[in-house]
Amino acid sequence: MPELPEVELVARSLERFVSGRVVASAKLIRAGLAPANTPREFARVLRGAKITGVGRRGKFILINFDKGRVLLTHLRMTGRFALLGEGRPLPAHTHALFRLEGGGRLAFTDQRHFGFMRLARADELESLGEIRKLAPEPFSEGFTADYLAGVLERSRRRLKEVLLDQTKVTGLGNIYAAESLFLARANPLAFASGLSRRRVARLHAAIQKVLGEATAQGAKAKVDPENIDGSYFDGDEEGRWRVYDREGRPCPACRARIVRVTQAGRSSYFCPRCQRV
DNA sequence: ACTAAAGCCTGGCTGC
DNA sequence: TGCAGCCAGGCTTTAG
Numbered sequence: 001m002p003e004l005p006e007v008e009l010v011a012r013s014l015e016r017f018v019s020g021r022v023v024a025s026a027k028l029i030r031a032g033l034a035p036a037n038t039p040r041e042f043a044r045v046l047r048g049a050k051i052t053g054v055g056r057r058g059k060f061i062l063i064n065f066d067k068g069r070v071l072l073t074h075l076r077m078t079g080r081f082a083l084l085g086e087g088r089p090l091p092a093h094t095h096a097l098f099r100l101e102g103g104g105r106l107a108f109t110d111q112r113h114f115g116f117m118r119l120a121r122a123d124e125l126e127s128l129g130e131i132r133k134l135a136p137e138p139f140s141e142g143f144t145a146d147y148l149a150g151v152l153e154r155s156r157r158r159l160k161e162v163l164l165d166q167t168k169v170t171g172l173g174n175i176y177a178a179e180s181l182f183l184a185r186a187n188p189l190a191f192a193s194g195l196s197r198r199r200v201a202r203l204h205a206a207i208q209k210v211l212g213e214a215t216a217q218g219a220k221a222k223v224d225p226e227n228i229d230g231s232y233f234d235g236d237e238e239g240r241w242r243v244y245d246r247e248g249r250p251c252p253a254c255r256a257r258i259v260r261v262t263q264a265g266r267s268s269y270f271c272p273r274c275q276r277v
Numbered sequence: 278a279c280t281a282a283a284g285c286c287t288g289g290c291t292g293c
Numbered sequence: 294t295g296c297a298g299c300c301a302g303g304c305t306t307t308a309g
Contacts, residue, residue, distance in 0.1 A: 059304095110286095111287055114287095164303085244302085
């Protein structure tokens with residue numbers, strides 16, 4: 001159920017735990033996980049392939065192999081990896097399994113079957129539909145306040161819907177979008193094109209602050225190799241988010257009650273006083 | 278081109 | 294307690 005900071009943590013964890021390892025055998029257990037590949041191709045290409053590094057683009061994890069191959073993985077809501085020691089039972093909902101030379105297995109599990117894999121040639125990565133359409137990374141040179149202003153100006157949708165559109169801004173999901181809007185004191189229901197230039201600049205800064213802080217927290221997290229799902233928070237859930245999932249609770253800034261509305265089929269949370277339309 | 282709504286799945290929680 | 298209905302941090306596809 002990860003957004004950019006969680007995906008980043010999963011990528012870094014995989015880098016740490018399995019980079020340099022060689023796949024002894026790979027099995028696509030649920031073929032629908034990787035619709036662009038056949039289970040046979042999956043097994044054939046990955047057998048003997050060495051994991052040379054693990055990266056991230058948007059919410060996609062990129063597992064790079066020698067032989068010029070890359071495995072795109074999207075966790076969607078419930079995808080996760082598990083590195084299993086010898087003799088450990090296979091977790092429930094395992095949809096792909098990689099046996100590693102020298103011992104151990106890497107399992108991809110996904111309770112809700114929303115996750116996605118695609119084995120591709122590294123040289124075609126940028127041309128793949130999944131990657132090509134993505135907006136600039138939030139911490140790249142391309143993601144400036146000017147860029148964001150342009151995107152918002154041209155949209156007829158409401159602010160939060162644009163923030164969730166990965167072709168406009170990458171990495172935000174429902175939670176960090178809500179938190180970013182709160183920090184920027186911007187209303188999720190406001191029309192994107194109506195935002196003042198000043199507020200766009202605040203929103204741009206808020207997105208980087210929210211994602212940056214979460215990513216930094218993730219970098220310090222202790223990760224269980226058997227449960228690589230990007231979770232990094234080990235504190236008291238109360239107070240974890242400023243507005244997300246806090247309907248009826250006091251706004252941390254002004255004590256007004258947080259409101260929840262349904263927007264594009266998802267919950268949006270905001271402070272009606274701090275985040276006026 | 279753009280946007281809105283339905284659809285993909287399973288499981289946990291809520292309210293009757 | 295049993296169960297229907299709702300909800301879940303994502304994205305694609307279809308329809309307009």
